[in-house]
Amino acid sequence: MSYLHLKVPPTRDERLKPCGAFGGTIDDLVHGHKEGCLGSNGRTFAQATGCQLNLAMGMAASIPNTVVIYHGPVGCGAGSLAIAGLSKQNQLARGNIDAIGRVWMSTNLNEVDVITGGEEKLKQAILEAEERFHPHAIFIGNTCVPAITGDDIDNVAGQLQPDVKAKIIPLHCEGFRTRFVATAYDIVYHGILRYLLGDDKADWRPENEEELRDYQERSKRTVNLLNVGSMGYVDEVELVRLLNAIGLEANVYPCFSPPDKFVKVRDAALSVSICATHDDYFVEHLKELYDIPYVLNTIPIGSDNVRLWLLEIADFFNIREKALEVIEAEEAELREALKPLRKFFEGKTTFVSTGEIRAGAQAVMLEQDLGMKVLAIRTHHYDKFGEVVFDHFKGRDDITINVATAQPFEQANLLNRLKPDIFLGHAGSNVWAARQGFPVLPIYGPVNSYMGYKGVFEVAVRLERMLQNTNYYNTLGDTTTLPFKDFWYDEDPYSYIQQTQDAA
Ligand code: SF4
Known part of the structure; x- marks a missing residue:
C-alpha cells in the first residue's frame, strides 16, 4: 500500500472508510461495517469534533531534539499550552536528563498573510528554529488557512533544506482535511518514514565488528514496540518486562525516542503494535519497505487481550510454550491479587468511552477480570480493526454502542438513561460525565498503569478506591448542570444520527 511517493498521505476517510456516527448494537455495527453500509453515516446535528493538527503535533513534539512549527494563525497552537511540560516530563521519565521538552513556534499568520501568502514567515521560522535550537528535525x-490560500510548505522545505542541518519534515495535518483525527498518526508516520527512517547517515552502528555481530544477533530477537499516544512510561516498562520474560528484547518507538536512532527500526525482527488505530499505516510500510512482519490485532489491556497479544508475538518466534508458561504464572498471580477486590465490583455497572480498540479491550477486562457489567461502549470511530476486540461481545444486545468523536450531547443522554456506577473515559468526555454526578476513572493517563498484568491490578485498585467514596462526584452532580434542555433527555440519544449510505 505504499503511499510514500505522495507528499500528502490519504486521509483515514479515503483509506479505511471508518464509521464516525452510529448508535445501536455491537452486532449491527460490526455487520454493517463489513457490508460497507456505515462509512458515510453522518449527523443532522453535530456539537463538536476534533482537529487532527494537535494530535499530529503532540506526537511530533514527543520526539526529542525536534522543533515543531505551527504554520498558521496563532490560535491553532493553543492546544499546545494544555500539554506544556508533558513532553519534558515523559522524556525525563525515560532517562533523557538533558530534555528541554516541547519546543514549538507559530508563524502567526494574520489577515494580510491570507492575501499575500505566508511562505516568507515560514522560511523565517525554520531558520530561526535552526539557529536557536540546532534540532535534529523540524x-x-x-x-x-495556508492550505486554503495555497502556501507550498513542501517547496519551502525543499528550498531551505540544503542550508539547514535539521531534517525539515512537512506534515499536512490541516483540521478540515478529515473527519477522523486518527489520520494524524498516519501523517506523522508518513514524515518519519520519508525523512527519518531512510537516513543512512544517522549515527547508529556499533563501533567495532564484535559489537556489530552481537547487535545483528540480538536484532533477530528484537521487536519494535510502538508506543504512540496511549502508552505511558509505566506501561512501556510492563510490556518490555513481559517481552523480556519470553526471551525477547524491545526497542520502543516513536514517542520519546531520539530521532537519530530511528533507523534501527529497520533491523528488528518484528513490529509490535499496541493499537491498530495508531500503527497500521506504519507497520504496513515497514513490512513493504524492509520486510518486517507485524502484530497488530489487539491491545494488551485485560488478561484475555494480554494473552492474545503475547501468544501472537510468541508464535512468530516459535516460542509458544515459553509464552504459555509465563502467561499461566502471571494469570495465577493476578487472580490471587484480584480476589479481595472482586467483591467490590459485584453488581457494579460501567460505561466505557475512548478509541475503538482500547474501548473494546477495556470493556472485556472490566467484565472478565473484575466481574463488572458493561452497559455501553463509546468509540471515537469504528473501522475493520475493531472486529477482533468486539468479537468478544458477539450477540450481546444488552450493550449499546455509540460511535462518536466528542458529541457530548449523545453521551449525556445515554448516561442519564443508563446510570452506570462508574464511567471510564478520555479527557474530553470525563468532564461531562463528572458534571452529571458519575464517578470517573480516566481511561488513560501517562503516569498511571493500564497495560499488561500490572495494568489490570492497578486499574482494579483505582476503581475500588473510587467506588469506596463517590462523594465528590455526587456533590458535583448535585451542584452543576449541563447546557442541554430537559426535553433532550427524553429523546432517542441517536435521533440525530443518519444511518444511511447517502448521509453527509
Ligand atoms: S481546524 Fe484548522 S483552523 Fe482549526 S485548529 Fe485545526 S488546523 Fe487550525
Whole structure:
C-alpha cells in the first residue's frame, strides 16, 4: 500500500472508510461495517469534533531534539499550552536528563498573510528554529488557512533544506482535511518514514565488528514496540518486562525516542503494535519497505487481550510454550491479587468511552477480570480493526454502542438513561460525565498503569478506591448542570444520527 511517493498521505476517510456516527448494537455495527453500509453515516446535528493538527503535533513534539512549527494563525497552537511540560516530563521519565521538552513556534499568520501568502514567515521560522535550537528535525504542521490560500510548505522545505542541518519534515495535518483525527498518526508516520527512517547517515552502528555481530544477533530477537499516544512510561516498562520474560528484547518507538536512532527500526525482527488505530499505516510500510512482519490485532489491556497479544508475538518466534508458561504464572498471580477486590465490583455497572480498540479491550477486562457489567461502549470511530476486540461481545444486545468523536450531547443522554456506577473515559468526555454526578476513572493517563498484568491490578485498585467514596462526584452532580434542555433527555440519544449510505 505504499503511499510514500505522495507528499500528502490519504486521509483515514479515503483509506479505511471508518464509521464516525452510529448508535445501536455491537452486532449491527460490526455487520454493517463489513457490508460497507456505515462509512458515510453522518449527523443532522453535530456539537463538536476534533482537529487532527494537535494530535499530529503532540506526537511530533514527543520526539526529542525536534522543533515543531505551527504554520498558521496563532490560535491553532493553543492546544499546545494544555500539554506544556508533558513532553519534558515523559522524556525525563525515560532517562533523557538533558530534555528541554516541547519546543514549538507559530508563524502567526494574520489577515494580510491570507492575501499575500505566508511562505516568507515560514522560511523565517525554520531558520530561526535552526539557529536557536540546532534540532535534529523540524516538523512543519500545516493548518487550514495556508492550505486554503495555497502556501507550498513542501517547496519551502525543499528550498531551505540544503542550508539547514535539521531534517525539515512537512506534515499536512490541516483540521478540515478529515473527519477522523486518527489520520494524524498516519501523517506523522508518513514524515518519519520519508525523512527519518531512510537516513543512512544517522549515527547508529556499533563501533567495532564484535559489537556489530552481537547487535545483528540480538536484532533477530528484537521487536519494535510502538508506543504512540496511549502508552505511558509505566506501561512501556510492563510490556518490555513481559517481552523480556519470553526471551525477547524491545526497542520502543516513536514517542520519546531520539530521532537519530530511528533507523534501527529497520533491523528488528518484528513490529509490535499496541493499537491498530495508531500503527497500521506504519507497520504496513515497514513490512513493504524492509520486510518486517507485524502484530497488530489487539491491545494488551485485560488478561484475555494480554494473552492474545503475547501468544501472537510468541508464535512468530516459535516460542509458544515459553509464552504459555509465563502467561499461566502471571494469570495465577493476578487472580490471587484480584480476589479481595472482586467483591467490590459485584453488581457494579460501567460505561466505557475512548478509541475503538482500547474501548473494546477495556470493556472485556472490566467484565472478565473484575466481574463488572458493561452497559455501553463509546468509540471515537469504528473501522475493520475493531472486529477482533468486539468479537468478544458477539450477540450481546444488552450493550449499546455509540460511535462518536466528542458529541457530548449523545453521551449525556445515554448516561442519564443508563446510570452506570462508574464511567471510564478520555479527557474530553470525563468532564461531562463528572458534571452529571458519575464517578470517573480516566481511561488513560501517562503516569498511571493500564497495560499488561500490572495494568489490570492497578486499574482494579483505582476503581475500588473510587467506588469506596463517590462523594465528590455526587456533590458535583448535585451542584452543576449541563447546557442541554430537559426535553433532550427524553429523546432517542441517536435521533440525530443518519444511518444511511447517502448521509453527509
Ligand atoms: S481546524 Fe484548522 S483552523 Fe482549526 S485548529 Fe485545526 S488546523 Fe487550525
